[in-house]
Amino acid sequence: MRWLQFTPPGGKTTHGTLDDQDRVHAVRGLPWEAHEATGQIHALADVKIEVPLLPRTFYAAGLNYVKHVHEQAARTGKPLNIPPQADIGYRAVNALVAHEEDVVIPADAKQMEYEGEVVVVVGKKAKNLSEREALDCIFGYTIGNDVSERLWQASDRTFWRAKNTDTFKPMGPWISTDFDLAKAETRVTVNGEVRTEFHTGEMLYDIRTFITRMTRYLTLYPGDVIWMGTDGKSPLIKAGDVVEVDISGLGVLRNRFVAEST
Amino acid sequence: MRWLQFTPPGGKTTHGTLDDQDRVHAVRGLPWEAHEATGQIHALADVKIEVPLLPRTFYAAGLNYVKHVHEQAARTGKPLNIPPQADIGYRAVNALVAHEEDVVIPADAKQMEYEGEVVVVVGKKAKNLSEREALDCIFGYTIGNDVSERLWQASDRTFWRAKNTDTFKPMGPWISTDFDLAKAETRVTVNGEVRTEFHTGEMLYDIRTFITRMTRYLTLYPGDVIWMGTDGKSPLIKAGDVVEVDISGLGVLRNRFVAEST
Numbered sequence: 001m002r003w004l005q006f007t008p009p010g011g012k013t014t015h016g017t018l019d020d021q022d023r024v025h026a027v028r029g030l031p032w033e034a035h036e037a038t039g040q041i042h043a044l045a046d047v048k049i050e051v052p053l054l055p056r057t058f059y060a061a062g063l064n065y066v067k068h069v070h071e072q073a074a075r076t077g078k079p080l081n082i083p084p085q086a087d088i089g090y091r092a093v094n095a096l097v098a099h100e101e102d103v104v105i106p107a108d109a110k111q112m113e114y115e116g117e118v119v120v121v122v123g124k125k126a127k128n129l130s131e132r133e134a135l136d137c138i139f140g141y142t143i144g145n146d147v148s149e150r151l152w153q154a155s156d157r158t159f160w161r162a163k164n165t166d167t168f169k170p171m172g173p174w175i176s177t178d179f180d181l182a183k184a185e186t187r188v189t190v191n192g193e194v195r196t197e198f199h200t201g202e203m204l205y206d207i208r209t210f211i212t213r214m215t216r217y218l219t220l221y222p223g224d225v226i227w228m229g230t231d232g233k234s235p236l237i238k239a240g241d242v243v244e245v246d247i248s249g250l251g252v253l254r255n256r257f258v259a260e261s262t
Numbered sequence: 263m264r265w266l267q268f269t270p271p272g273g274k275t276t277h278g279t280l281d282d283q284d285r286v287h288a289v290r291g292l293p294w295e296a297h298e299a300t301g302q303i304h305a306l307a308d309v310k311i312e313v314p315l316l317p318r319t320f321y322a323a324g325l326n327y328v329k330h331v332h333e334q335a336a337r338t339g340k341p342l343n344i345p346p347q348a349d350i351g352y353r354a355v356n357a358l359v360a361h362e363e364d365v366v367i368p369a370d371a372k373q374m375e376y377e378g379e380v381v382v383v384v385g386k387k388a389k390n391l392s393e394r395e396a397l398d399c400i401f402g403y404t405i406g407n408d409v410s411e412r413l414w415q416a417s418d419r420t421f422w423r424a425k426n427t428d429t430f431k432p433m434g435p436w437i438s439t440d441f442d443l444a445k446a447e448t449r450v451t452v453n454g455e456v457r458t459e460f461h462t463g464e465m466l467y468d469i470r471t472f473i474t475r476m477t478r479y480l481t482l483y484p485g486d487v488i489w490m491g492t493d494g495k496s497p498l499i500k501a502g503d504v505v506e507v508d509i510s511g512l513g514v515l516r517n518r519f520v521a522e523s524t
Contacts, residue, residue, distance in 0.1 A: 057354050062419070087419040090352045092319045094480045106479060127428070157324070157349040161479040166389070217368060217423040218356045 002251075003031040003140065004174035006047040008040070013050055016042075018174060031175065032123035032139045032222045051098045052142050052175045053121065055225040058091045060146065061210060064203050064229030068115075071233040076154060086205035086213045091146070091227065092164040099173035102258045103147055105239055106165060112257065113234035115146035116188040116245035118200050120207055121175050122224040127215050134211040137220055140175040143245050143253040144227045147237075170245075170255045171225075179249050181207070187246045190235060198231035200247055264513075265293040265402065266436035268309040270302070275312055278304075280436060293437065294385035294401045294484045313360045314404050314437045315383065317487040320353045322408065323472060326465050326491030330377075333495040338416060348467035348475045353408070353489065354426040361435035364520045365409055367501055368427060374519065375496035377408035378450040378507035380462050382469055383437050384486040389477050396473040399482055402437040405507050405515040406489045409499075432507075432517045433487075441511050443469070449508045452497060460493035462509055 002018040008026070015035070016026040022044040029035030063069050063083050073080045097103065105112055123139025146163065147170070153162035163169075184200035210226065237243060239259035246252045264280040270288070277297070278288040284306040291297030325331050325345050335342045359365065367374055385401025408425060409432070415424035425431075446462035469490065476482065499505060501521035508514045 057356055083419055085418075088422045089420040090354060090422075092352060092480070094319055094483065156347075157345050158351040160350045160352075160476075165479040166481050214422075217427040218354070219428050221356065 001140075001177040002174045003052065003177070004172070005050040005052050006042075007050060008042050008047050014038075018044060030222070049099045049173050051096045052172050053223055053225070054093055054096070056221050056223040058093055058225055058227075059214070060089045060091045060227040061086070061203075061205070061229040062089045064205060065198065065231030066202075066204065067198070068229065068231045068233075069204075075150065083204065086210045088210060088214055088226070089159075091169055092160075094166055095164045095169035097167045097170050097255065099170070099253050099255070101170070101255060102167065103145075103170060103243075103255050104167045104260050105257055106149075107260045107262050109149045109152075109165075111150040112237040113148050113150060114188060114190075114237060114243045114245070115148060115230035115234065116186050116196065116247070117144045117146055117227045117230050118181070118184070118186065118247055118250070119144040119171060120226040120228065122220045122226070123222050124220075125222065126211070126220040127218075129212055129215045131208050131212050134208040134215075137211065138207075139222070140177040141179040141181075141250055142172060142175045142225075143247050143250050144225075145170040145243060145245050145253060145255065146227060146230060170253055172253055173251050176250050184248045184250070186231070188234070189244045189246070190237065190241050192242075195235055196230075196232040202231070203228060263402075263439040264436045265314065265439070266434070267312040267314050268304075269312060270304050270309050276300075280306060292484070311361045311435050313358045314434050315485055315487070316355055316358070318483050318485045320355055320487055320489075321476070322351045322353045322489040323348070323465075323467070323491040324351045326467060327460065327493030328464075328466060329460070330491065330493045330495075331466070337412065345466065348472045350472060350476055350488070351421075353431055354422075356428055357426045357431035359429045359432050359517065361432070361515050361517070363432070363517060364429065365432060365505075365517050366429045366522050367519055368411075369522045369524050371411045371414075371427075373412040374499040375410050375412060376450060376499060376505045376507070377410060377492035377496065378448050378458065378509070379406040379408055379489045379492050380443070380446070380448065380509055380512070381406040381433060382488040382490065384482045384488070385484050387484065388473070388482040389480075391474055391477045393470055393474050396470040396477075399473065400469075401484070402439040403441040403443075403512055404434060404437045404487075405509050405512050407432040407505065407507050407515060407517065408489060408492060432515055434515055435513050438512050446510050446512070448493070450496070451506045451508070452499065452503050454504075457497055458492075458494040464493070465490060
């Protein structure tokens, strides 16, 4: 099942399911709670795709693939920093934009890069899950682009503007409830040219490990998301570039980068 | 005006205002949006005080008072780290608890401390505010206790469990729309004994500076909160201790620390 949030022409933003004929079936209610079909059906091409959900808490694994850790060490000139344990981080909802919405490059940003990531969407309240139970709280998966300004990431005390400037967090296009992580490949293209490719499932700490460790200390809630990190390296992205994050089985998240109008 | 969120006996959680006779007047709607009195009035003593709001984004200034920066350097053995600019950080909503709710000390936590903080509650959508305009987006102020486990803060790659373990973020008891920061004193007591006192307004970077800088890059939304940091040093807190954060004009936020039941 594929769940999206959308706005029909002249209508109200709502959740719905996407069928194999690219038709969107509107529902009343949240995907991970009781809901019912409204009977309204739209062609996907006729609706505005929205961010699939506004997370309650927006978690991000950060460094979680081997090549990316090496790339970070090379870029910053700092020693190799393999995380010794699955310590989760945070991003902020202000920065979210939907599939096909623009990423706005601030006038003073100099080193924009992408990070294509698989995103876990939590569907059930969960605390103290065992490794065996850990995946039971997952509702589905979507795609995220953890857009980053690397100079701010190096200079600032936190990631607040390096990673959470408005529009720096494309997410979507929809949530898939059926996803085979072990078989998935992440492929990121810039203006149609493949620039990054990796096995989505080859994480340093897998989803099960993160959820088990997180729920030892914190409660996960329906509508929380966990961005699982990226691998490899991004070229510099400039205004006009179109970045597509394609994860097999999840779809393609496409966003154009544009210059801030000053 | 003082706004609280509360649950009346056998009733539904709602917002309301608190008058000078300790009566709570329930309203329909959010304090910072259109709302109307329901006509229901309760004695404060009869209702359960809830967290005054569930923030959309939970911002925290972190190191923002001079003595606290010195104390941190002394504690960690690291060089003095005066933040060179107002870089905001984040906390997580899972960790919030209300006035009079317990802070649960995890079985493996060893070094629990408090941080009494003034909290800004945003009431208007805001982007690119000038210094002159910066305070216009504020709805009111409340109190926060940024409970921290210092060993995890030192050992982990992020603050996820050091500061965001469930129950580590008491906030409340209510939001005051009239508050004179310049005259305010923060006083933290443990079991009735004063352990920390400071001038609430003597920040490294004031609220105006933070909001101006933040809204250069990000949009603030109604229901966002900004915790402004703390000064001084906390003693070690153990199970059974009652911590009260008193900020003049805002009230008292009181929470008991208890051991995790294992």
